[in-house]
Each structure stands twice: as C-alpha cells, then as structure tokens.
Amino acid sequence: MNTNKPVSDIMTRNLVIIRPEESIDQIHKLFEQHSFHHIPVVEHNKLVGIISKTDYLKIQHMLATTWSGEVVCQELYRDMCARDIMSREPLKIEPADTIGLAADIFRANALHALPVVEDGELVGIVTSHDLLTYAYEESIF
Amino acid sequence: MDKWIAVKHIMTTDLITADPDETLDAVRHKLTDNHIQHIPVVEGKKILGIISKGDIHRMEHHFTLFQSEKALESNRQIFSTILASEIMTKSLVMLKDTDSATISVDLFKENLFHALPVVNEKDQLVGMITPLDLLRYAFDEVKAID
Numbered sequence: 309m310n311t312n313k314p315v316s317d318i319m320t321r322n323l324v325i326i327r328p329e330e331s332i333d334q335i336h337k338l339f340e341q342h343s344f345h346h347i348p349v350v351e352h353n354k355l356v357g358i359i360s361k362t363d364y365l366k367i368q369h370m371l372a373t374t375w376s377g378e379v380v381c382q383e384l385y386r387d388m389c390a391r392d393i394m395s396r397e398p399l400k401i402e403p404a405d406t407i408g409l410a411a412d413i414f415r416a417n418a419l420h421a422l423p424v425v426e427d428g429e430l431v432g433i434v435t436s437h438d439l440l441t442y443a444y445e446e447s448i449f
Numbered sequence: 450m451d452k453w454i455a456v457k458h459i460m461t462t463d464l465i466t467a468d469p470d471e472t473l474d475a476v477r478h479k480l481t482d483n484h485i486q487h488i489p490v491v492e493g494k495k496i497l498g499i500i501s502k503g504d505i506h507r508m509e510h511h512f513t514l515f516q517s518e519k520a521l522e523s524n525r526q527i528f529s530t531i532l533a534s535e536i537m538t539k540s541l542v543m544l545k546d547t548d549s550a551t552i553s554v555d556l557f558k559e560n561l562f563h564a565l566p567v568v569n570e571k572d573q574l575v576g577m578i579t580p581l582d583l584l585r586y587a588f589d590e591v592k593a594i595d
Contacts, residue, residue: 309450311588343561365506411588415581418484420563436580437558443587444452444554 309443311408315401318442319424319432325350326359328391335364335390346421348430349394355423355430357394364393400425401434407442410434450587456553457546459586460567460576466491467500469534474525476533477505487564487577490537494573496566498537508536543568546575550586553578 324338325348338347339361349357400423401410410422414436424432465483467476467490480488480502490498508531509524544553544567553565557580567576 309587362503362506365503366509408588411584415585415588418581420580436584440554440557440580440583440587443450443584444551 311411312406314404315407315410315424315434316403316432318407318438319403319434320438321432323348323430323433325430326390327351328356328389328394330390332388332390332393335359335393339364346433346435347390348423348433349390350430353429355398355400355425355428357391357396358398358421358423359390359394360421363395366393398423402426403431407439411439411443414439452551452554453549454586455547456544456550456567456578457576459550459582460546460578461582462576464489464574464577466574467533468492469497469532469537471533472529473505473508473531473533473536474528476500477528480505486579489566489574489577490533491574494571496541496543496568496574497534498539499541499564499566500533500537501563504536504538541566544578545570550583554583557583 324342324344326335326338328349328351335347345361347359348355349359399413399417399419401413403424403426413419413422420436422434423430424434465479465485465488467479467488469490469492476488480486480500487499487501489496490500508527542556542562542565544556544565546567546569548567556562556565564577564579566574567578569575
C-alpha cells in the first residue's frame with residue numbers, strides 16, 4: 309500500500325453541505341436521507357464548521373415536543389440553526405497531504421471525518437471508511 | 450499487511466464492560482472516564498447487549514444543551530433509575546474471532562456501526578473491533594516495513 313499518495317485520490321468530492329443559517333430541521337432531513345455522519349458547514353465557499361451526528365443527537369430531543377414544554381421547544385427549535393450546534397475550527401487537511409498523514413490524524417484524534425480544504429475552500433471530505441477501503445481493497449495479499 | 454488476518458489479532462481485548470443491572474449513571478461515567486464510544490453489557494463472558502454514547506444522548510432531557518436546572522434534575526432522576534439492560538441494543542451484529550479483517554471492513558462500510566463485538570467459538574465476548582483498530586493495523590504495519 310502506498311501511503312504517500314495524496315488524499316485527493318481517495319476523498320469524496322460530491323459533498324452535501326449546509327450553510328450556517330440553515331435550520332435544525334434541514335439538518336434532521338439530511339441525516340434522515342443520507343447514511344453519512346458528518347455535514348460540513350460552508351459560508352461563501354469557506355469551511356466554517358462541521359456537524360457530526362453526535363452533535364445533532366444532543367439537540368435531537370427538541371424535534372420531539374413534550375406535553376410539558378411544547379411551546380418553548382418549538383420556539384427554541386425554530387430559532388436554532390447550524391451555526392449554533394456546529395463544531396468550529398474543525399481539524400482539516402489539504403488535497404496534496406498524504407493518505408498516511410490522514411491516517412495519523414484519524415488515529416491520534418479518534419476522528420471519522422476530515423474536511424479537505426484548499427486555500428480555505430472546501431474541496432472534499434475524507435473519512436475513515438475511505439481509508440479502510442483504500443487500505444484493505446488495494447492490498448493484494 | 451495481510452487483509453485476511455483474523456480479527457482476534459487486531460481487536461481491543463482490554464475491555465470496559467457494564468453489568469445489566471448497572472445504572473445508566475454508572476454506564477455514562479464509564480464511557481466518559483475511559484473516553485470510549487461503546488460499552489458491551491455482559492453477564493459473565495456472555496454479551497447481552499451494547500450501549501453507545503448516542504444511546505445516552507437520546508436519553509438526556511431535551512434542554513441538557515442549555516444546562517437548565519430542570520434538565521439536570523431530570524437527567525439525575527432518569528440516569529440513576531434506568532438500568533443498562535433497559536436501554537441496551539439487544540439485536541447485535543457480532544464477529545467471530547477467526548473472521549478476517551476484510552469482513553469487518555465490509556460491515557463498517559455499511560455505515561451502521563462504529564464498533565463490533567467479537568466472540569470466540571463458545572460465544573464468549575473476547576474483544577471489540579472499531580474502524581480505528583483496522584486503520585492502526587493497516588498503517589502501522591506499513592510504517593514498520595518502511
């Protein structure tokens with residue numbers, strides 16, 4: 309396996325992204341419709357944050373209305389947006405960085421997704437699944 | 450690297466486990482204190498279920514994010530009375546310790562799990578395997594060769 313190949317060779321380029329002012333409802337729909345666990349948050353083509361399914365689960369209860377707090381829940385839920393729940397300044401990598409470096413970052417930080425950024429602009433995302441596919445399907449042994 | 454290597458050679462064997470009658474509070478502490486995302490619920494060496502951090506978040510009061518007094522009190526009550534056996538996922542996908550790394554990669558690519566329990570021929574829990582274990586094996590192996 310060649311770990312010196314650039315991550316641009318294995319990253320996902322066809323991304324589902326979200327803007328910072330997008331509603332929680334929209335995030336809910338995206339996680340319902342897709343099997344991915346991370347959504348990059350982008351403003352004017354620049355990466356400003358990332359939302360993981362875990363971030364979303366922490367506020368998911370607001371989607372459910374309860375007899376005790378229905379009105380408050382609905383108001384809070386309506387007012388919240390992607391910016392409120394995203395992780396700011398996420399770890400990122402550049403397209404020319406090596407697959408080996410991406411693997412080191414995943415292992416050191418127990419991460420599962422890294423946005424790929426060129427001059428501040430989001431160009432892709434690389435996940436632990438991409439690396440596993442590369443490592444285990446490329447291997448001829 | 451050998452992609453057909455048995456998972457027993459790369460899985461984590463030093464496991465933190467929960468008892469079925471342990472409170473959710475104790476389970477939550479075990480997950481947080483040990484920086485783990487999943488905990489198997491066991492009776493002796495038999496695995497009964499698994500609890501993830503996501504399961505814990507689903508149980509939290511909907512205002513936990515805002516640290517409201519009501520939410521914290523509600524969490525205290527719920528987490529001190531509900532038992533591991535009541536919220537664990539019981540329908541498990543498991544691997545045999547002799548299954549190959551490639552089989553686990555295929556399962557993880559389905560994107561339904563981030564950790565899989567591994568059992569031996571007597572169906573006893575002997576380890577857990579995660580995508581990070583598989584990455585560690587693949588990339589450390591290459592580094593060692595370099």
